[in-house]
Amino acid sequence: xxxxxxxxxxxxxxxxxxxxxxxxxxxxxxxxxxxxxxxxxxxxxxxxxxxxxxxxxxxxxxxxxxxxxxxxxxxxxxxxxxxxxxxxxxxxxxxxxxxxxxxxxxxxxxxxxxxxxxxxxxxxxxxxxxxxxxxxxxxxxxxxxxxxxxxxxxxxxxxxxxxxxxxxxxxxxxxxxxxxxxxxxxxxxxxxxxxxxxxxxxxxxxxxxxxxxxxxxxxxxxxxxxxxxxxxxxxxxxxxxxxxxxxxxxxxxxxxxxxxxxxxxxxxxxxxxxxxxxxxxxxxxxxxxxxxxxxxxxxxxxxxxxxxxxxxxxxxxxxxxxxxxxxxxxxxxxxxxxxxxxxxxxxxxxxxxxxxxxxxxxxxxxxxxxxxxxxxxxxxxxxxxxxxxxxxxxxxxxxxxxxxxxxxxxxxxxxxxxxxxxxxxxxxxxxxxxxxxxxxxxxxxxxxxxxxxxxxxxxxxxxxxxxxxxxxxxxxxxxxxx
Amino acid sequence: xxxxxxxxxxxxxxxxxxxxxxxxxxxxxxxxxxxxxxxxxxxxxxxxxxxxxxxxxxxxxxxxxxxxxxxxxxxxxxxxxxxxxxxxxxxxxxxxxxxxxxxxxxxxxxxxxxxxxxxxxxxxxxxxxxxxxxxxxxxxxxxxxxxxxxxxxxxxx
Numbered sequence: 001x002x003x004x005x006x007x008x009x010x011x012x013x014x015x016x017x018x019x020x021x022x023x024x025x026x027x028x029x030x031x032x033x034x035x036x037x038x039x040x041x042x043x044x045x046x047x048x049x050x051x052x053x054x055x056x057x058x059x060x061x062x063x064x065x066x067x068x069x070x071x072x073x074x075x076x077x078x079x080x081x082x083x084x085x086x087x088x089x090x091x092x093x094x095x096x097x098x099x100x101x102x103x104x105x106x107x108x109x110x111x112x113x114x115x116x117x118x119x120x121x122x123x124x125x126x127x128x129x130x131x132x133x134x135x136x137x138x139x140x141x142x143x144x145x146x147x148x149x150x151x152x153x154x155x156x157x158x159x160x161x162x163x164x165x166x167x168x169x170x171x172x173x174x175x176x177x178x179x180x181x182x183x184x185x186x187x188x189x190x191x192x193x194x195x196x197x198x199x200x201x202x203x204x205x206x207x208x209x210x211x212x213x214x215x216x217x218x219x220x221x222x223x224x225x226x227x228x229x230x231x232x233x234x235x236x237x238x239x240x241x242x243x244x245x246x247x248x249x250x251x252x253x254x255x256x257x258x259x260x261x262x263x264x265x266x267x268x269x270x271x272x273x274x275x276x277x278x279x280x281x282x283x284x285x286x287x288x289x290x291x292x293x294x295x296x297x298x299x300x301x302x303x304x305x306x307x308x309x310x311x312x313x314x315x316x317x318x319x320x321x322x323x324x325x326x327x328x329x330x331x332x333x334x335x336x337x338x339x340x341x342x343x344x345x346x347x348x349x350x351x352x353x354x355x356x357x358x359x360x361x362x363x364x365x366x367x368x369x370x371x372x373x374x375x376x377x378x379x380x381x382x383x384x385x386x387x388x389x390x391x392x393x394x395x396x397x398x399x400x401x402x403x404x405x406x407x408x409x410x411x412x413x414x415x416x417x418x419x420x421x422x423x424x425x426x427x428x429x430x431x432x433x434x435x436x437x438x439x440x441x442x443x444x445x446x447x448x449x450x451x452x453x454x455x456x457x458x459x460x461x462x463x464x465x466x467x468x469x470x471x472x473x474x475x476x477x478x479x480x481x482x
Numbered sequence: 483x484x485x486x487x488x489x490x491x492x493x494x495x496x497x498x499x500x501x502x503x504x505x506x507x508x509x510x511x512x513x514x515x516x517x518x519x520x521x522x523x524x525x526x527x528x529x530x531x532x533x534x535x536x537x538x539x540x541x542x543x544x545x546x547x548x549x550x551x552x553x554x555x556x557x558x559x560x561x562x563x564x565x566x567x568x569x570x571x572x573x574x575x576x577x578x579x580x581x582x583x584x585x586x587x588x589x590x591x592x593x594x595x596x597x598x599x600x601x602x603x604x605x606x607x608x609x610x611x612x613x614x615x616x617x618x619x620x621x622x623x624x625x626x627x628x629x630x631x632x633x634x635x636x637x638x639x
Contacts (some may be wrong), residue, residue: 020548109565112565112567113566114563116565116566125611126608126609128610131501131503131614132503132608132611133500157508158509159509159510159511160511164508174611177506177512177611178508179511179512210558211566214565214566304511312550315550315554315555315558318562319554319555319557320548320550320554320558321548321574321575321576322569322576323576324574324580328607442520
């Protein structure tokens, strides 16, 4: 093998995969090849790909859009505060001292469970690593499908003698487990997804459903309790012919409480009742709304997850062991990763000073300085042989769905799924060019891969073999096919 | 095929050839179980019974962690009574079992898998989606295609 001018990039020197704001989606192939200095190891929450916000160094998390969570908190604090300030002294004097005690306990319950619902990981599933995604793709592709239509996006499994369809999640690159749904607001797959609650500013899923249920139940008790107490208070004050207006003037805070409680108690009670029904039948809001088990879609469709016993259902939802958080927020991002096991969606490609990469509109222009002949490299087409990536290859990701690999020409180690597609596409894109070189060799998914194609005059295609001699300038076209 | 004597030797002298993923088995609902089907890529590397034993033991661990019974009811009620603040102080049963699982996997790797050039990754590091088994080839050998020729065949389904 003759020596080449271009520098092979040692993957050990690749910068630690970083992603500065968690919700940014870097443009395909963007930026110049700046080398990033080696930084202190980062925690995984800093590079989390979903739309979440983290506090206290990853201990607390919420959805990025906190919704009306401040309003919820404010209403609860204001109403309870007014209750303790205005109503309790009077009621303690005239009735019993238990009232502030009960109110206090309920208030603490409501506040604690609200905070736990909002700040706990609802059961987010971390996204699949690239190798897993490739493995799943290969299994789908193995049906011998040589046309380029999208492969089936559902998989069927049998649960308790019932056929359940598992859907493929394109963002997370995996088949979703049963009862898992992808929340578009948080951009995460959440296990046993119930709903995204704007009032608590977080998704409600497997891990925080019990907190949420306790929250709404205790809140309905608290609201009803305050409502009852305020009514009693005002009734007592208005006794003796003094009238309601007099009572309200004496205790203006009660008017506010009355209004808030009156308007909210019905919806909160309704919600509690609804969720009690869901808990007793082991359903999620998601399933109930879609009518998955109501028998609309077919006969004999019952909820396969229900234990057919209300008590057991309640216990399995509320008293089951608390599952662990799967996203490991406070773990450290591994600093040394070989190029092929990098779990990041995107990575700035690291280049030497002889080559540069920039994006102009829809095309990518690469300049390499390869001087020597590399004629012993050849790639057989129409072959789906999978071989491992060589150790010294540069891996650059241009978009969340594709990876481009530049491999040293001395090694014929490359995955070529489905290379025949490349040539079909090339014939559409560049008809006059008889010479071209395939650059992209690793696909994430046939159905939505973006293909980078290199064109160069020095490369010759003969029959089914592709070999190249040398190149100085390479132009890459960005194509996509569905 | 060379044999590796311990995990350290495996990591330093071998290069990663391939990874096999054992998927979840949902036939009993959403509880955590992994398929015990023996993947064809491992046929030449490890005995079927050893592999199945490992997966079955892992499944049993997970079943124990997620079991709903008398003790879990008590724990759940106690937790509810304390407004779930108890989760901040105590290690949950699940976490205890996860520690046991991590130890078990470490032990299996050292005794059985590393000498055969394999490495099991704890499923918790993959979000409980898969059991990832990495297949290593000795760097000294030039068998870059030996581990892979079986992969492209339509298989593990």
